[in-house]
Structures are given as C-alpha cells and as structure tokens.
Amino acid sequence: xxxxxxxxxxxxxxxxxxxxxxxxxxxxxxxxxxxxxxxxxxxxxxxxxxxxxxxxxxxxxxxxxxxxxxxxxxxxxxxxxxxxxxxxxxxxxxxxxxxxxxxxxxxxxxxxxxxxxxxxxxxxxxxxxxxxxxxxxxxxxxxxxxxxxxxxxxxxxxxxxxxxxxxxxxxxxxxxxxxxxxxxxxxxxxxxxxxxxxxxxxxxxxxxxxxxxxxxxxxxxxxxxxxxxxxxxxxxxxxxxxxxxxxxxxxxxxxxxxxxxxxxxxxxxxxxxxxxxxxxxxxxxxxxxxxxxxxxxxxxxxxxxxxxxxxxxxxxxxxxxxxxxxxxxxxxxxxxxxxxxxxxxxxxxxxxxxxxxxxxxxxxxxx
Amino acid sequence: xxxxxxxxxxxxxxxxxxxxxxxxxxxxxxxxxxxxxxxxxxxxxxxxxxxxxxxxxxxxxxxxxxxxxxxxxxxxxxxxxxxxxxxxxxxxxxxxxxxxxxxxxxxxxxxxxxxxxxxxxxxxxxxxxxxxxxxxxxxxxxxxxxxxxxx
Numbered sequence: 371x372x373x374x375x376x377x378x379x380x381x382x383x384x385x386x387x388x389x390x391x392x393x394x395x396x397x398x399x400x401x402x403x404x405x406x407x408x409x410x411x412x413x414x415x416x417x418x419x420x421x422x423x424x425x426x427x428x429x430x431x432x433x434x435x436x437x438x439x440x441x442x443x444x445x446x447x448x449x450x451x452x453x454x455x456x457x458x459x460x461x462x463x464x465x466x467x468x469x470x471x472x473x474x475x476x477x478x479x480x481x482x483x484x485x486x487x488x489x490x491x492x493x494x495x496x497x498x499x500x501x502x503x504x505x506x507x508x509x510x511x512x513x514x515x516x517x518x519x520x521x522x523x524x525x526x527x528x529x530x531x532x533x534x535x536x537x538x539x540x541x542x543x544x545x546x547x548x549x550x551x552x553x554x555x556x557x558x559x560x561x562x563x564x565x566x567x568x569x570x571x572x573x574x575x576x577x578x579x580x581x582x583x584x585x586x587x588x589x590x591x592x593x594x595x596x597x598x599x600x601x602x603x604x605x606x607x608x609x610x611x612x613x614x615x616x617x618x619x620x621x622x623x624x625x626x627x628x629x630x631x632x633x634x635x636x637x638x639x640x641x642x643x644x645x646x647x648x649x650x651x652x653x654x655x656x657x658x659x660x661x662x663x664x665x666x667x668x669x670x671x672x673x674x675x676x677x678x679x680x681x682x683x684x685x686x687x688x689x690x691x692x693x694x695x696x697x698x699x700x701x702x703x704x705x706x707x708x709x710x711x712x713x714x715x716x717x718x719x720x721x722x723x724x725x726x727x728x729x730x731x732x733x734x735x736x737x
Numbered sequence: 738x739x740x741x742x743x744x745x746x747x748x749x750x751x752x753x754x755x756x757x758x759x760x761x762x763x764x765x766x767x768x769x770x771x772x773x774x775x776x777x778x779x780x781x782x783x784x785x786x787x788x789x790x791x792x793x794x795x796x797x798x799x800x801x802x803x804x805x806x807x808x809x810x811x812x813x814x815x816x817x818x819x820x821x822x823x824x825x826x827x828x829x830x831x832x833x834x835x836x837x838x839x840x841x842x843x844x845x846x847x848x849x850x851x852x853x854x855x856x857x858x859x860x861x862x863x864x865x866x867x868x869x870x871x872x873x874x875x876x877x878x879x880x881x882x883x884x885x886x887x888x
Contacts, residue, residue: 425788425804426825452785458806458822460787463798470866472873480880488876514871524794538796547789547798561792562799569790569801600873603753604804604824606786611820613745616753617786617806618824624794647790649802 393438407431416621416650417441421691422448423551423570425620425649442572442691449692460547462605462614466598466624466647467524473651474598476525478628482596484522489599490651525596526626526643535628535641557683564666564682565659569648571689573655579679580661588665588677591630592644599623599651623652627660632671642671747851748841754859755837756823760830762861766854767833773846775836778818779810781828807831817842 394401408415408431418430422445429448437443473489476482488494529535539561541547548563555563568576583590602622605614625646633639644664646656665679678684688694755763785803792799809821809831819839821831837854840846 420802423802424785425802428826429805452803455805456782456784457803458784458786458808460800461789461804463789463791464801466790466794470870472869473876486878486880487873488878489873512872513875514868515875515877517867517870517874526793527795538791538793541797545797547800549787549800551800562797565790565792565799566801569799604786604788606806606822608808608820608822610810613749615820615822616749616756617804617822618756620788620804620824622790626794643793645793647794647801 393436402435404428404431404435407434413651414439414441416648416652417573417655418444418448419649420652420655421445421570421572422452424448424452442695446692446695459606459608461617462607464602464604464620464622466602466622467522467527469522469598469600469602469622469624470619471522471598471600473600474522474596475594476596477594478525478596479528482522482525482528484518484520522598524598524626526628529595529628529641533638533640536632536643538643538645555686557686558669559682559686561663561667564686565645565647565663567686567689568646568659568662571659572691572694573652573658575689575691575694576658576662577654579665579685580658582677583661583665583679588668588680589630590627590644590661590664592627592661592664593629594657595626595628597623597625597653597657599653621650623648623650623656625653625656625660627657627664629664642667744842747847748838750859751837751841751850751855752822752834754855754862755821755830755834757862758858760827760833762858763830763833763837763854766858767836770840770849770853771846772836772840773843774814775811775839776814777809777832778812779808781807781809781821781831783807783826783828809835811835811839813839813843815843815845 408427411431411434414434415427415430418433418441419425419427421441422430422433424430426448429451430444433444433447433451434441436447471484471487471489473491474484474487476486480486526535526538530537541562548560548566550563550566555567559567582588584592600621601619603619604617606617607614623646627644627646629642629644631639632642642664644660644662644667646659646661646663648656648659662679662685665677666682666685668675668680669682673680675681784806786806788801788804789798790801791797804824805826807821807823807826807828807830809828811819811821811832813819817839819835819837819842821834821836821838823830823834837850840850841855
C-alpha cells in the first residue's frame with residue numbers, strides 16, 4: 371500500500387522548477403522550436419506518434435520537448451492528452467495499395483512491378499559519424515527522375531494471384547473491430563486486437579521478440595516480402611454528411627513478412643503471412659511487428675507454442691511501454707509502510723533463527 | 738452520373754484538396770471570392786478519429802491508432818449546409834473547409850469556389866506530389882546483369 375505523505379509540496383514544486391531549468395539547458399543556447407523537432411528529429415516524432423497511438427506531429431514534437439527527449443515519457447504524455455479528446459468515430463480502413471510510395475523494397479523478388487525504390491534510408495550508409503554535420507549547413511537538394519505510372523501492387527498480392535500465399539483473413543462488413551482502448555484485454559485475443567496491441571507496442575520489446583524468433587525461439591522462416599513507406603489517404607464516413615469525407619493523408623510504414631508453409635491433406639502448401647503497420651517511418655518497428663504477428667499465429671496455424679514470442683498473453687501483457695514504465699517506476703514512490711512491515715517480519719525471522727541456532731548448543735551443553 | 742452523385746464527387750474532391758493544403762493558402766484564396774452571410778451550425782471543435790488498417794493490407798480491419806481531427810459545420814443564409822473535417826487540430830481550417838463545402842452547393846458560388854479556390858490549390862497540391870514522386874523515382878534501383886562471354 372502507499373500512504374499520502376504530507377510535507378513534500380515545497381520540495382516537489384522546486385523539483386519541477388529545477389526540471390524546467392534543466393530542460394531548457396544552457397540559456398545562451400537557442401531554444402528548440404516544435405517545428406525544428408518535427409522537421410529535424412522526424413523519426414523520434416514518428417516513434418512517439420506510433421507508440422503514443424496518436425497521429426499528430428505537432429503534439430508529438432511538444433511531448434518530446436517537454437520530456438527532454440525521453441521518448442517513453444513523451445509517449446506517456448501523448449497517451450494522457452489523447453484521453454482528453456472526444457472520439458468522433460473510426461476511419462474507413464486505409465488502402466496501403468494506393469500509397470504514394472516514398473520507399474518500397476522487396477527481398478523476395480528483384481523485379482517487381484513498380485520496381486525497388488530505396489527512398490530516404492539509412493541502409494547502405496557506412497555508419498561513419500559525419501563531422502560535416504557537426505558544422506551544419508544545407509545538404510544538396512534531392513535528385514529527381516522521371517516518374518512512371520506503373521502501379522505498385524503489394525508483393526503479397528502478386529503471390530496471392532497464384533495461390534502461393536494464404537489469403538488475408540476476411541471479416542463481414544460491419545463486424546465489430548476490437549478496440550483495446552475501450553475494452554479490457556481478454557485471452558485468447560483475435561488478430562485485430564493483437565495487431566492493435568503490436569502497433570502501439572514498444573519498439574525495443576518487439577525488436578527483441580522478433581529477433582528471438584530468428585534465433586530459433588519460435589521459428590518463422592521469414593522473408594521481407596515487402597516494406598513500403600509513404601502517404602495514405604484517410605477517409606471518415608460522417609453520418610451527418612452521408613459520404614466518406616477525405617480527412618487528409620498520414621504517413622505509414624507497412625511490412626509484409628512471407629513465412630514458411632502451411633498445408634494439409636486437403637489444401638496445398640502455401641506461404642504464410644505476418645503483418646506490420648505503423649504511423650510514420652518506423653521500419654525496424656514494423657518489421658518486428660510483422661515477425662511477432664506471425665509468431666502469435668502459432669495456435670491458429672497448429673504450431674506448438676514453445677517460445678515467448680508465440681505466447682499472446684505474455685506478449686500482449688508486456689508490450690505496452692506506458693503500462694510497463696508505470697509499474698516499474700512506481701517502485702520509486704513511497705512504500706514506507708510496506709517496507710516497515712517487511713522489516714518487522716525480517717526481524718522476527720532473524721530472531722527465530724538465532725533462537726533456533728542457540729537452542730541446540732544449550733541442549734548439548736546441558737548433556 | 739446523376740446530379741447528386743456528381744455534386745457529391747465535386748464536394749469530396751474539394752475536401753480532398755483543401756485537407757492537404759496549409760490553412761493560410763485556403764484563407765488567402767477565400768479572401769478573393771465573394772462570401773455571403775453564413776453562420777456556424779456547429780462551432781469548430783477538435784477530437785479523434787480511430788484510423789483503421791487491414792490485416793495483410795487487404796484483410797479484416799483493425800484499429801491502428803487515433804489521429805486528431807477538427808470539424809465544423811456552416812450554414813449559408815440561403816440554406817446550404819457545409820461540413821469540414823480535417824486531420825490535425827486547426828479549427829480555422831475546419832471552418833474554412835466547411836464554408837467552401839457550403840458554397841460549392843450554392844449555384845451562385847460553386848463556380849467561383851471551384852475555379853478560384855479549389856483548382857489553383859489542387860494544382861499546388863499536385864505539384865508537391867509530383868516533386869516527391871520525382872525524388873523517390875531517382876532512388877529506384879536499375880538492376881542490370883553482368884553477362885560474361887566472348888567479345
């Protein structure tokens with residue numbers, strides 16, 4: 371139990387004042403603006419939007435500034451803000467096939483319709499620190515090339531045409547879509563809830579779990595069928611208007627993992643799928659999500675559940691970094707009464723131990 | 738296409754353009770067209786829309802995460818009601834989109850809104866998209882095969 375301890379108000383007030391001072395840092399250094407964070411630390415903003423589960427670049431930038439760059443603290447702030455707004459409803463499901471692609475690569479086919487588009491990527495950089503960047507200055511403007519009108523179908527759609535990969539699961543139009551922000555989690559959880567949980571799950575946790583499946587803890591045999599990043603239109607069917615209203619576009623990263631086979635006496639073998647989708651450009655997270663999504667389908671695909679990444683209760687109960695940090699960090703709060711009772715118990719045990727050890731000696735001495 | 742369906746597509750088309758351009762650009766264009774008396778039917782407000790994806794990209798829907806959205810509704814004195822819904826927290830933008838939507842439904846104003854507000858902003862939006870597409874296209878990999886042989 372925790373008890374309210376009075377007397378700390380002044381200390382708390384001054385601690386927050388000191389925090390604000392430290393956040394500002396050296397006052398002779400220009401203060402960061404939200405647009406600087408949003409424009410120049412864009413991937414941090416993407417992560418906060420993804421795991422904060424709220425698409426709003428400006429709010430995510432504010433949260434990063436307020437949290438002094440602590441991204442989990444920023445995610446916490448965004449989640450708390452989200453709770454203050456009413457929800458108008460749910461969008462029409464976005465169509466990633468219609469994405470305005472900035473990047474699209476496949477490790478399964480060299481020649482895919484629409485081609486391999488590298489886009490803005492760290493891949494193939496030498497990972498050498500760039501002293502030039504320390505000096506600042508504008509980089510070259512991007513190269514341009516003629517665009518083509520060749521559509522960019524999802525690689526899984528191409529495989530699907532020949533039945534080489536299982537089809538995506540379907541649902542009746544109008545069937546309810548699980549929402550873990552509205553209903554408490556219960557197990558077993560449907561794929562909709564699992565994907566929602568993973569989409570807002572901690573990148574580091576999912577990365578480690580995805581990695582564990584590659585190292586043999588729940589084998590997936592994955593190939594990155596496709597990773598794409600770009601803008602997707604969002605539409606919202608507003609009752610009072612009577613048609614789907616275009617709301618604008620969001621940046622999304624999508625990953626289609628193609629995994630080893632399933633099949634049965636009645637169905638020919640085919641590749642299986644793992645799926646990842648996140649806000650912004652979050653490739654590592656999206657790939658990890660797709661690996662873990664596939665691992666969590668173990669039961670559905672008749673595989674033995676032997677590894678942590680295949681255990682949905684374990685994964686879904688520990689993926690949320692706001693919940694996790696809340697429980698870990700609450701250990702900092704006063705536990706004085708709890709600790710006093712533990713201390714009392716320990717003293718009693720030690721007394722009993724001492725008495726028990728002293729007793730035989732006395733008994734021996736008497737003999 | 739029936740008149741209603743055509744009008745609906747025109748309204749959706751305008752909303753799609755206006756949602757993608759900065760509010761200041763809409764305001765500047767709107768300042769150049771006549772705007773009749775109108776009132777708020779719903780005061781601008783901000784809220785959330787849950788963005789949905791599909792498992793596998795084309796399968797059953799799931800909840801990806803929320804996005805902030807502003808909305809407003811405007812009624813012209815002549816009766817037309819317009820709606821504005823847009824990503825972000827910009828009440829002014831939602832109001833301006835609602836006003837454009839109402840004006841597009843008014844025979845007296847539709848032409849001016851379409852040609853002097855929506856069309857130039859559509860061209861501006863498209864130019865931005867073309868530039869992004871050209872930048873991405875420059876990073877397209879051109880595979881070539883090294884052929885080993887005589888000569």
